[in-house]
Amino acid sequence: MTTALQLSGVSKGFSGVQALSDVSIECQAGEVLALMGENGAGKSTLLKVLSGDHQPDTGRIVVGGTPRVFRTPAEAHKAGVRVIYQEPEIIPHVSVAENVYVGALPHRFHWFDRKGLIKRFRADLERFGFSGMLDAEMLGNQLSAAHRQLVEILRALVGEVKIIAFDEPTSSLSGEETDVLFALIERLRQSGVAIIYVSHRMQEIMRIADRVAVLRDGKYVGDRKVREKPGAPATLSEDDVVRMMVGRDLSAMYVRETHEPGHIVLSLDKITNEDVHGVSFDVRAGEIVGLAGLVGAGRTELAQAIFGDTPIQSGRILWDGEGEGKLRELHLRSPRDAIRAGIGLAPEERKTQALLMRRSVRDNTSLAVLEHLRRFRFIRGDEERDLVRKFVSKLRVRTPSLEREVRTLSGGNQQKVVLARWLARRPKLLILDEPTRGVDVGVKAEIYAIIAELAREGIAVLVISSDLPEVIGLSDRIVVMHCGHVTGQLTRAEATEERIMALAMAGYLQQAPEKASKTEQMMEGAQ
Amino acid sequence: MTQSAAEAIHVQDERSLPRRVLDAVGAQNLSLLMALAAVVTIIGVQDPNFFSPSNMLAIGTAVAIAGLLAAVQTVVVILGALDISVGSMTGFTSVICAMVFTATGSASLGVVAALGIGLFCGLINGATIVYGRVNPVIATLATLATFKGLAQLVSGGRAQGYTGGDDFFIFLARGSIAAIPTLIWVLVLIAAALHVLLKYTDIGRNIYAVGGNDVAARLAGIAINKYVVGAYALSGAVAAIAGVLLTARTGSGQPVSGSEGLELESITAAALGGCDLRGGKGAIPSTLLAILLLGVLSNGMTVLGVNPFWQNVAKGALLAIAVIIQQKRSGERAVGLPR
């Protein structure tokens, strides 16, 4: 194997933050190097230095033996270096095909060849194994998070690739697309491409990585071989990696003692709209309900309907926030109504749906609780700061100050700010849509503990997650959806990854039909 | 999943005929056409003279100058910027054209000088924005004042020269080819060229990309700066053509009169034609329809002899109503700011 990439002594500081200090990393051709580290450790920054997006303060980049200075992403692109960013950048009113080939559109004398583009797009889709997963003509602003991620990945594959880096590519992908991606990575590896893979998901690392390099606080901690040779089983233990990352042993991921759930807080009665069809289930006080399913199963749509953000066409949302023993129908015209009633929703897309990127951590965290922090409409600054500080340290948001613009935080820390906002609000029902997207293991455990604590305090929690171990480890009960229908419910004892997948793939006819109906009967009895 | 996507593609190819027609025309254009039809009907019923061919041509020539600027403004808006100095550049180039013509007696020298100045002004705009890092609105507001001042300085604030005796300028102002006035030809040709640029060249597609998401464009290696400077240079050049037309129409170089306020009119047309002022969205034909709608409105009210004060009220109200209808059809939810 030859050394495809060598980063030596790379340092990068932003005003007030040393994101990288003296990091040296190598990656061989045909190697998958996993890059790990806590949120804010400097992984994305390192990749941005590699892509020419950031200029390092010190350090050298050597590609295939020749030292290179990339002043722009275009230069890195030309040299065969590709970085797939954590946040996909999509052009809204332009087709998927153009989005993928942006900057490299086929043309003759500037005459743009639309037909050729579509043909080439279809061929490439096929070649990379994504055929049928993307519609060439769809516009950028119509794409779901998963589609956007696919576009971003495809974009990086255009042209000759020598080094490719993925920054948490699977955080918005489902199992199926993830499988295709891994197959693709394997093929790239075999064809001698050097691959850097950033993720917080340990199983993924164990599945595809050959070696793990760890960053902590912007410093290089060290590396470990995951397996002896490509294709061999992993020999490294997860705990070793975690210890390198966090600098200590982690306590158990899921600490969840079972206890009696309380009264029914939310009861859905045949909720139907364009994306969800006749969904009925209950959520009780102190209960954590997981909502599982594949991408596009309609979980997000359901959450938005419960939150009053999309209208429901038929069905009822029944609500008993205070535990008065009487379910009342909620008529929600806006999220505002839902919040007033006691529902909170941390949406799945932090950048577009949750954060005010150019406002401070403080403003972002306190946004939903301002009405509790004001006197005669004046915000009580001290109280606000105390509250924000409390949740910022509880969630370990890495920020030099509360006044820092959220846009300068690392991805995982941005996610924590979203969670902090809703924890500060303390709703009666908290809906979390992919709450741990991009969050590192240490903080994940922390978040699980916080969710468990909320439940203990009697808050009903509905967790939407594509991370099956997370759903299983966290939930008291799991509702599985497929194509807008609930295909089954599983108690914690019943839940296994296989069973959930079976239900998620619409197998409810073959799989445990009696169970699904039993729970439904139970629920009907409860009303 | 795989299936459903394939299905979607399949379904799309089997759109019903009216649906296909609608898609080709575009919802935006359809609304504008409907609004246009409504306005035309209302005015025509009151005064059938409105439909006379000569009046139709009068409308066409009246919108020619504003139409040129609106078309090029569309390009700039799609790129995510705004050129507020177009009117000012038109006045400046109009004066230069007339003065050079008067000094040399050559119409082509006048046109070349205007184009040169226009291009130069556009490059100044682009350079100020890109290399001075000045927000496009402020930069072109600043040059709006600067170019106007320069036009006033070179002309002493007075209209310059007389071009009414030159064949070329007379042909521009009043000639026609195939019974269509030259002015309209100029507008149609330049608008068509810009349309082709936007839709059928990689340059145009890159303009949409830069306006839609500049980070994506930059990461994809598009030389954004070149595009910005280029778009402003284009804007300057087209403004120069508008300036030449202005000189031809008024028979003299006009430093301010006839071009003041064109910036707002061109932006109005672009926005009414469905451009997203944040960039990345828009099309020349819609902008042209919008400018035509504005021209018809203003002509119709003059024809009907509406009191100028009422004209203001009516123009505002009709503008709002046209957009409201347009929007209601899209069935968007009424939350927040519409784009």
Next chain:
Amino acid sequence: MTQSAAEAIHVQDERSLPRRVLDAVGAQNLSLLMALAAVVTIIGVQDPNFFSPSNMLAIGTAVAIAGLLAAVQTVVVILGALDISVGSMTGFTSVICAMVFTATGSASLGVVAALGIGLFCGLINGATIVYGRVNPVIATLATLATFKGLAQLVSGGRAQGYTGGDDFFIFLARGSIAAIPTLIWVLVLIAAALHVLLKYTDIGRNIYAVGGNDVAARLAGIAINKYVVGAYALSGAVAAIAGVLLTARTGSGQPVSGSEGLELESITAAALGGCDLRGGKGAIPSTLLAILLLGVLSNGMTVLGVNPFWQNVAKGALLAIAVIIQQKRSGERAVGLPR
């Protein structure tokens, strides 16, 4: 980790003194202050009279009306919108104020009527935008024409009434409290109120949120529509105050004269003061500094007897230079469109 976060927060409180001062003043304001100082020095060196208290007050009163509109425009811009009808509303309310005063002889009735009409105009703007789904630029361009037409209609296009004989209006136009002219007091008080609104109330916080990310704002339970309508109503009310001041200053209700073009001036000031025209960013003090800079420029050039044509050139150039300096200091990367 917990420790390091706490540590980090701790560090902030130990910023160096100059750093703390800079943070308090803000980089934006600092640049404007520097530009202001430069301009003041250049002018003052040429004519020391420029520094006379009476000239300082003259500058203050000259910017009062435009300053009011710029301040409220800042609020609208932060919300992510734009109010192009402010000048028109100012003219309309000026006429109404004078006419009601002339008819009733009561200054307070005149003011109340102006405020009522201003509020009403603002509500129309807000409703058109929110419930008609009309893009704010087009909506207020439409009402710009409408309100202007209405002002001309009610006044017949003539300056209305005479307020120079009324103590209240005289006090507004020429009075002073503590040696500071009333006009300046009005500007300062209203700007201060708007500043407090934006910085210290939940309303202001929500305005920033809506402008910063409207989807996020909606999902955080902010009633966006109320904020949009409210901001436009506020804009109408402040425009009414500007209208009253215009009436007082000119001694009569002016339908168009004296208020035309104020929309561009207010937007220029907001943008020069660092507002992001896409929303979510801006501050009243910076806008005020910007309008002061513009006022000083214009006064200074008159003091120096600069020819108006050169004034245009100089104003444009200085505007651009002020922003370029401002931007160079931020050391931003020179790619694409600056915001």
Next chain:
Amino acid sequence: ACKSGKETPTENAAAAQPQPAKSGKRTIAYIQKQGDQQYFVDQAAGAQAEAAKLGVELKVSNVALDSNLAVSTLETMIAQKVDGIAIVVPDQLIGPQVIDRAKQAGIPLIASDDGILDAQKNAAPFVGFDGTAMGTEVGTKAGQLYKASGWKAAETRIISASKQDLSVCQDRVNGAKKAFLEASGETGIKVIDLGTNNSPTDAQDKTAGVMTANRGVKHWVVWGCNDENVSGVVNALQNGNVDQKDIAGVGLGAYLACKDWKAGKTTGMKAALFIDGKDVGAAAVKVLSEAIQNKTPLPPKTIAKTHMVDSTNWEQAGVKCM
């Protein structure tokens, strides 16, 4: 199919044919610049009243200061086959175009307020006031006021306020300057040419700057392109604590000057030239209508009367003060 645009009237046969004696209502177009200014509003009103009296249909349009729009509107009116056109051009240099087009279409045209020439420098029929003559009257009055005041030249400044890129404005203030010299016999007074946008607020703000630059000046003579300018300057002087006795302001239009007089205030606005838009509007319609009806040529010049008014006689002169 290709036309050079120079086709002579005879080629445009249909348009050039003398119109058959019209049985229907005659239509006259009045194209005005600055149609939202008080003077032109009055002019339109006068024209409307006259048209109603004569049974003529009148279409008034406002082209602001936009010469391109003026050409467009002219074309629209020609397309409408109106019987006569009166036009106040935004810029006198568009005269040839305007005259040519009307001639090509065979429609009688009269220039109102601002005279225009065709390419051969022949003047079009004209109705209105003469800009230089107006300025002369203003300057003469100012000169008389100055002479009567006994001020010293060194302690006096003249403010001449106008929009400097408007040629009609320049005609007026230049006329005033010349007449002032003649009437006062005083050559040593510095004239400050104040550029404004013709609005009272702008004149006020700019005057503040002038006062700063001219401290120690005791007396002020003021004139300008219109009443807005003069009243703005006078107001600013008074706000700057210049006594009204030390100001000799001569307005042009009298519609703002009269407001002070009506209220019985002593003011620096000592006199104003009253020009009655109504007269001009009515005269334009009248001569056009007669020419159309009798198929006679238009009279080359119809000059309306102006009156110099002051606080004592403005009402008798017919100034209407709103």
